[in-house]
Each structure stands twice: as C-alpha cells, then as structure tokens.
Amino acid sequence: xxxxxxxxxxxxxxxxxxxxxxxxxxxxxxxxxxxxxxxxxxxxxxxxxxxxxxxxxxxxxxxxxxxxxxxxxxxxxxxxxxxxxxxxxxxxxxxxxxxxxxxxxxxxxxxxxxxxxxxxxxxxxxxxxxxxxxxxxxxxxxxxx
Amino acid sequence: xxxxxxxxxxxxxxxxxxxxxxxxxxxxxxxxxxxxxxxxxxxxxxxxxxxxxxxxxxxxxxxxxxxxxxxxxxxxxxxxxxxxxxxxxxxxxxxxxxxxxxxxxxxxxxxxxxxxxxxxxxxxxxxxxxxxxxxxxxxxxxxxx
DNA sequence: TGGGCATATATGGGCGTCAATGGGATTGCC
DNA sequence: GGCAATCCCATTGACGCCCATATATGCCCA
Numbered sequence: 618x619x620x621x622x623x624x625x626x627x628x629x630x631x632x633x634x635x636x637x638x639x640x641x642x643x644x645x646x647x648x649x650x651x652x653x654x655x656x657x658x659x660x661x662x663x664x665x666x667x668x669x670x671x672x673x674x675x676x677x678x679x680x681x682x683x684x685x686x687x688x689x690x691x692x693x694x695x696x697x698x699x700x701x702x703x704x705x706x707x708x709x710x711x712x713x714x715x716x717x718x719x720x721x722x723x724x725x726x727x728x729x730x731x732x733x734x735x736x737x738x739x740x741x742x743x744x745x746x747x748x749x750x751x752x753x754x755x756x757x758x759x760x761x762x
Numbered sequence: 763x764x765x766x767x768x769x770x771x772x773x774x775x776x777x778x779x780x781x782x783x784x785x786x787x788x789x790x791x792x793x794x795x796x797x798x799x800x801x802x803x804x805x806x807x808x809x810x811x812x813x814x815x816x817x818x819x820x821x822x823x824x825x826x827x828x829x830x831x832x833x834x835x836x837x838x839x840x841x842x843x844x845x846x847x848x849x850x851x852x853x854x855x856x857x858x859x860x861x862x863x864x865x866x867x868x869x870x871x872x873x874x875x876x877x878x879x880x881x882x883x884x885x886x887x888x889x890x891x892x893x894x895x896x897x898x899x900x901x902x903x904x905x906x907x
Numbered sequence: 908t909g910g911g912c913a914t915a916t917a918t919g920g921g922c923g924t925c926a927a928t929g930g931g932a933t934t935g936c937c
Numbered sequence: 938g939g940c941a942a943t944c945c946c947a948t949t950g951a952c953g954c955c956c957a958t959a960t961a962t963g964c965c966c967a
Contacts, residue, residue, distance in 0.1 A: 620800060620802075620817040620850070621800070621850065623845070624845065625845055625848055625849055625850055626846070626847075626848060626849035626850070627846050627847070630927070631927080631928070633927095633928065633929065633930090634929080634930085635929090635930090635941090635942085636942095637928090638927095639926075639927050639928070641926090641927095642925080642926055663833070663835055663838045664838065664842075709942095709943070709944080710943090710944070710945075711926090711927085711928085711945095712926085712927090713927090713928090715942075733842070733846035734845045734846055734848075735841050735842070735845045735846060736824065736841060736845045740846075747846075750842065751842055751843065751846065751847060754839040754840075754842045754843050755805070755807070755843060757839065775917070775918090776917080776918075778917095778918060778920090779919080779920085780919090780920085780951095780952085781952095782918090783917095784916075784917050784918070786916090786917095787915080787916060787917090854953070855953090855954070855955075856916090856917080856955095857916085857917090858917090858918090860952080860953095
C-alpha cells in the first residue's frame with residue numbers, strides 16, 4: 618500500500634437541502650485508486666460514528682466471524698452488527714452521498730458532517746463529537762494501560 | 763545518517779495573503795537529501811505545535827497500532843489521532859506550504875510561523891509560544907526529575 | 908580585507924482549474 | 938398523482954501552477 622492510498626486527515630462538509638454531502642476529494646481519490654465502486658457503511662463498534670470502506674472490509678469481518686463458534690453469543694452479536702447494521706451506499710456523479718436517517722440517529726449528525734480518515738477506511742462524525750473525542754484521545758493517550 | 767541530514771536550528775517566516783509560508787531552505791535541503799516528497803503532519807502529542815516528517819513516521823505509528831487488538835479502545839484512539847488528526851502536505855514549486863485552519867487552531871499561529879528543527883523531524887510553532895517554551899526548557903533543563 | 912557582482916531565498920500576485928454547493932428537471936416508486 | 942431519489946447543469950470560492958521582484962547570501966577578485 619502506497620502512502621497516498623490511505624484515508625488521512627479530516628474535513629467537515631455541509632448537508633444540503635436534499636440531504637446530500639460531498640465526500641472530500643482526498644477520500645474520493647483514494648477510493649478511485651483502490652477501484653472501489655460500492656461503499657459499505659456500518660455503525661462503528663467503539664465510537665458514535667459511521668465507518669465506510671470498500672466491500673473488502675465486509676469480507677474481513679465475515680472471515681473473523683467464521684473463526685468463532687457459529688452458535689456462540691459472540692458470533693451472533695458480531696453478525697448482527699456487521700450484517701444487520703451495515704448497508705451499501707454509492708456516490709452520485711458529483712461525489713456526494715445521501716445521509717439516511719439511521720446515520721443521523723446513530724451519530725447525532727444534523728446539518729454538517731465531519732469525515733475522518735482512519736487509514737483503511739473513513740468515518741462520518743457529528744463535528745462537535747469528533748472534536749471532543751479527539752481531544753479526549755489526546756489526553757488519555759499516555760495513560761498506563 | 764550524516765550530520766547534515768538532520769533538522770537543526772529554527773527560523774521564522776511570514777504567512778502571505780494566500781496563507782502560504784516558505785519552508786526554510788535548510789530544511790528543504792534535508793528533505794531533498796532524504797528523498798522526501800510527501801510530508802506527514804500531525805498535532806504534536808506534547809507541545810502546541812505541528813510536527814512534520816516524511817511518511818516513515820506514519821508507518822512507525824501504524825506498526826505500533828498494529829500490535830494492539832484492532833477492536834480495542836486503545837487502538838481506535840490512537841488511529842483517531844494518527845489518521846484522523848494527521849495529514850499529507852506537499853510543498854509548491856517555490857517550497858512553500860499552505861497553513862490550514864486546524865494548524866492555526868492548534869498552535870495559535872496567525873501571521874508568522876517558527877520552524878524548529880528536531881533532528882529527524884521539524885515543527886511549526888507560533889513564534890512567541892516557541893520562545894517561551896525554549897526559555898522554559900533552558901531553565902528546567904538540569905532540574906532533578 | 909573589503910567591495911561588488913551573481914545567485915538563491917523569501918515573498919507577492921495573476922490566472923486557470925477543480926472542488927463544494929445549490930437548484931431545476933426528470934425518473935422511478937408507492 | 939405525489940414523494941423522493943437521481944441526473945444534469947450553474948455558481949462561487951479555494952487551491953495549484955506559473956512568473957515577477959526584492960532582499961539577503963555567498964562568492965570572486967582586486
């Protein structure tokens with residue numbers, strides 16, 4: 618993976634009257650370079666954010682689930698999140714995406730979206746929540762484990 | 763690493779009307795010698811300064827993250843800082859870089875930037891903050907821990 | 908050693924291109 | 938038929954790319 622092939626930095630864009638937001642062009646470039654057509658979106662396991670990536674990440678999750686006892690609670694929980702909580706999305710010709718209600722509900726996003734790079738994927742945050750979480754991460758970073 | 767291959771000394775340059783600053787040529791020489799094309803910038807973990815270096819440092823961070831459980835809070839916090847809070851920047855033909863808003867917010871930089879060498883990387887400071895921090899470092903240098 | 912010239916550095920600004928956004932028109936679906 | 942999603946086009950502001958200029962720096966030679 619080249620250096621420019623990861624999702625890096627963050628940017629905040631406006632949701633228009635029709636419920637669309639532009640995905641930052643830096644991120645769109647990465648998607649194009651990876652040949653990603655369809656985006657898989659799911660509720661993040663840790664943060665109040667929506668994570669997005671190409672479909673390969675879904676396959677990764679499925680492999681992980683496959684390593685578990687299929688009748689275990691763990692496997693069921695995981696599948697519920699990954700399959701039940703995930704959705705495919707695609708960009709329009711201008712590189713925008715529609716923000717569905719479940720995204721607003723889960724993240725608190727209202728009229729602006731912060732796109733945050735996470736290396737192999739990126740996330741959609743409510744701007745203030747992102748700020749706050751980042752500040753907290755900085756504070757807690759060096760705590761003893 | 764030869765002696766001339768590290769970032770040494772400091773210099774203060776002006777931000778122009780378009781929000782650009784020249785990177786001191788001593789630093790640009792080091793970058794050229796190391797073959798660094800793309801710069802990775804992140805909010806320093808200790809000081810109110812932006813640290814910049816080649817992409818190796820990002821890879822170092824990522825290796826560190828990779829040692830953690832990918833679903834742990836620790837790993838996610840770290841990635842939020844390293845990926846979400848970092849950015850690739852590149853110099854224009856004249857060796858200048860654009861100062862984005864997050865740099866101003868984090869450092870207090872307004873119209874002038876102090877570039878401070880730190881050996882394997884360099885930093886962007888608000889001039890007065892740098893002075894003060896350096897004075898303090900000098901005072902406290904030999905204090906018992 | 909000092910003056911003067913050559914060059915590089917820091918800075919300023921024009922201009923074209925692209926990204927982000929807004930909005931009309933058309934299509935598909937309930 | 939009405940609502941919403943999609944397609945298409947327009948606008949504006951930011952950014953990248955280019956060239957210009959002044960000042961500082963080093964260099965050469967007397």
